[in-house]
Amino acid sequence: xxxxxxxxxxxxxxxxxxxxxxxxxxxxxxxxxxxxxxxxxxxxxxxxxxxxxxxxxxxxxxxxxxxxxxxxxxxxxxxxxxxxxxxxxxxxxxxxxxxxxxxxxxxxxxxxxxxxxxxxxxxxxxxxxxxxxxxxxxxxxxxxxxxxxxxxxxxxxxxxxxxxxxxxxxxxxxxxxxxxxxxxxxxxxxxxxxxxxxxxxxxxxxxxxxxxxxxxxxxxxxxxxxxxxxxxxxxxxxxxxxxxxxxxxxxxxxxxxxxxxxxxxxxxxxxxxxxxxxxxxxxxxxxxxxxxxxxxxxxxxxxxxxxxxxxxxxxxxxxxxxxxxxxxxxxxxxxxxxxxxxxxxxxxxxxxxxxxxxxxxxxxxxxxxxxxxxxxxxxxxxxxxxxxxxxxxxxxxxxxxxxxxxxxxxxxxxxxxxxxxxxxxxxxxxxxxxxxxxxxxxxxxxxxxxxxxxxxxxxxxxxxxxxxxxxxxxxxxxxxxxxxxxxxxxxxxxxxxxxxxxxxxxxxxxxxxxxxxxxxxxxxxxxxxxxxxxxxxxxxxxxxxxxxxxxxxxxxxxxxxxxxxxxxxxxxxxxxxxxxxxxxxxxxxxxxxxxxxxxxxxxxxxxxxxxxxxxxxxxxxxxxxxxxxxxxxxxxxxxxxxxxxxxxxxxxxxxxxxxxxxxxxxxxxxxxxxxxxxxxxxxxxxxxxxxxxxxxxxxxxxxxxxxxxxxxxxxxxxxxxxxxxxxxxxxxxxxxxxxxxx
Numbered sequence: 106x107x108x109x110x111x112x113x114x115x116x117x118x119x120x121x122x123x124x125x126x127x128x129x130x131x132x133x134x135x136x137x138x139x140x141x142x143x144x145x146x147x148x149x150x151x152x153x154x155x156x157x158x159x160x161x162x163x164x165x166x167x168x169x170x171x172x173x174x175x176x177x178x179x180x181x182x183x184x185x186x187x188x189x190x191x192x193x194x195x196x197x198x199x200x201x202x203x204x205x206x207x208x209x210x211x212x213x214x215x216x217x218x219x220x221x222x223x224x225x226x227x228x229x230x231x232x233x234x235x236x237x238x239x240x241x242x243x244x245x246x247x248x249x250x251x252x253x254x255x256x257x258x259x260x261x262x263x264x265x266x267x268x269x270x271x272x273x274x275x276x277x278x279x280x281x282x283x284x285x286x287x288x289x290x291x292x293x294x295x296x297x298x299x300x301x302x303x304x305x306x307x308x309x310x311x312x313x314x315x316x317x318x319x320x321x322x323x324x325x326x327x328x329x330x331x332x333x334x335x336x337x338x339x340x341x342x343x344x345x346x347x348x349x350x351x352x353x354x355x356x357x358x359x360x361x362x363x364x365x366x367x368x369x370x371x372x373x374x375x376x377x378x379x380x381x382x383x384x385x386x387x388x389x390x391x392x393x394x395x396x397x398x399x400x401x402x403x404x405x406x407x408x409x410x411x412x413x414x415x416x417x418x419x420x421x422x423x424x425x426x427x428x429x430x431x432x433x434x435x436x437x438x439x440x441x442x443x444x445x446x447x448x449x450x451x452x453x454x455x456x457x458x459x460x461x462x463x464x465x466x467x468x469x470x471x472x473x474x475x476x477x478x479x480x481x482x483x484x485x486x487x488x489x490x491x492x493x494x495x496x497x498x499x500x501x502x503x504x505x506x507x508x509x510x511x512x513x514x515x516x517x518x519x520x521x522x523x524x525x526x527x528x529x530x531x532x533x534x535x536x537x538x539x540x541x542x543x544x545x546x547x548x549x550x551x552x553x554x555x556x557x558x559x560x561x562x563x564x565x566x567x568x569x570x571x572x573x574x575x576x577x578x579x580x581x582x583x584x585x586x587x588x589x590x591x592x593x594x595x596x597x598x599x600x601x602x603x604x605x606x607x608x609x610x611x612x613x614x615x616x617x618x619x620x621x622x623x624x625x626x627x628x629x630x631x632x633x634x635x636x637x638x639x640x641x642x643x644x645x646x647x648x649x650x651x652x653x654x655x656x657x658x659x660x661x662x663x664x665x666x667x668x669x670x671x672x673x674x675x676x677x678x679x680x681x682x683x684x685x686x687x688x689x690x691x692x693x694x695x696x697x698x699x700x701x702x703x704x705x706x707x708x709x710x711x712x713x714x715x716x717x718x719x720x721x722x723x724x725x726x727x728x729x730x731x732x733x734x735x736x737x738x739x740x741x742x743x744x745x746x747x748x749x750x751x752x753x754x755x756x757x758x759x760x761x762x763x764x765x766x767x768x769x770x771x772x773x774x775x776x777x778x779x780x781x782x783x784x785x786x787x788x789x790x791x792x793x794x795x796x797x798x799x800x801x802x803x804x805x806x807x808x809x810x811x812x813x814x815x816x817x818x819x820x821x822x823x824x825x826x827x828x829x830x831x832x833x834x835x836x837x838x839x840x841x842x843x844x845x846x847x
Contacts, residue, residue, distance in 0.1 A: 167240025353588020
């Protein structure tokens, strides 16, 4: 951030400052012409530049405009707003700069702020800024000389730009210069007060490099989009708030869905693997446990009917409770393992899930040691994915601690046949050993007999998916609310009260502009009437010649012909769209007026029209090289050649206000209407984002799946991808039998 140094010699006089600014302006376009008619507005780069006399006249007109517009107002208030700039200022902007004014005044400064419209230079546009600044500096010098103060800072704001100049006891200290805040962030260019506030703080700062305050920065949404005042004027504020809320919620929700997907992806260790990675659906677990108990009852019946048992098998039968007398899945799996051991057909059981048959072997880490164990197809699939395998415990499937973590049990010692005979491990247990009781949840699940046919695929547990989806949806809702409220707060920065709205400088815009037009038309009765702002734009125009021509046409037609100079700025109280209609309403019935601005001249008639059916000539058309004087004289010549007849239905004088509906203004910040709209649109966007997250989450649940545990009778797998366990009484395995990976 930097404030350019003053480019004025240290003479301390207003005259020297004016001369310096004028010399700089003349250096931009040194070519000269000798007459106003020759000094027409530039049509292209090859058009001759205005003469020094025209330049001086323009600067004087700008100085007069500044003096007439703000000098009197500054006697009553530190802020003066030109009539052509009332749409650039409101009460909220004044509230922003009041603390800055007070701070400077406490330091001994006199603060003078003028809110001005864009002042157009009607000739070579490349030198327009220098000419305008020279004229404004001349006007400030006159004002400072008339009303000197020990230390005065003058701030001239035109739209989003603000220039300041410093005077001491009526003597110039620094020329008009502009502060520049390097960004990002950047100064808010949508309202005038932001630049004025920064300029006032820069004047008081040493060095002149203050940091931008939040209220001075541009209105930027959370996505980086910069909000404009035009969007609010078009009524798009509510839609923008809702869009910001929806996208904020959507982004956060989708990010969380991706993270949830990563949580549910394969993993083989850690708490996430235990919580999300291995647990099967409750309905599938119940079905598997019921099937395990039924097979255990079958196995016990087979063992008790067997005629030839080894001593260890007989001991095991005596020490294990019947399947219907216990709710321990480990005991049920033990009965099945003993029955297979009795048959000696070489079939083994999965080490991790002994309720499932072993289809293959895997080298995996068991209690810190790398061990080759038989595994089921389900466990092999999970290990291959890098996920912790499903396991059996006294609490069920994938619940509690895996059975092999308790080394003192026969289940861990034998691995259900993976490390040795289960019957021998049971027989080797102390005499007082009894199998641990099953968990109460297993009893409830089995007794409820909530069996169901499991689907061919099953994902992580429903509660895990539901919890993660709920968290993502809630986070999307909260993020949407935060995003919507953030952007609504940013949009407050670009709000400027419309004319007639609470906080604006004009309570009744229609009455105000009618009053301005009526006064201007009344002044035109005595000769050409030109507003102070238009006087600068009409420099070089032959107003005297146009006035004489108007008088000649009036005498010829027997009608009043007025000459009016009016540049209706788009930021002023007079609506540029309705200017000609307003003038026609204010003119006496049957009168004509030539309305001039810095670009063109138009003929306005009050209550009459040309008799185009009576052979009157067509209204003249002008090319781009025509001057304002040419157009005005051409319009008057045409008026003298036309037959004028009454325009039925049109009456002269100011028209009465139509019975229109009360004007509706966009809600202002810090009002109930603004808050209601903000919350309604924010909630609409946030809820929409949350619902979208839920829909996406439901549709994408199939991305995280595992093969469901089989609950029916185990079927022998066939094919190239399956190896049968080698026959052997002990069921021990060798590292050479490890499945080769592709």
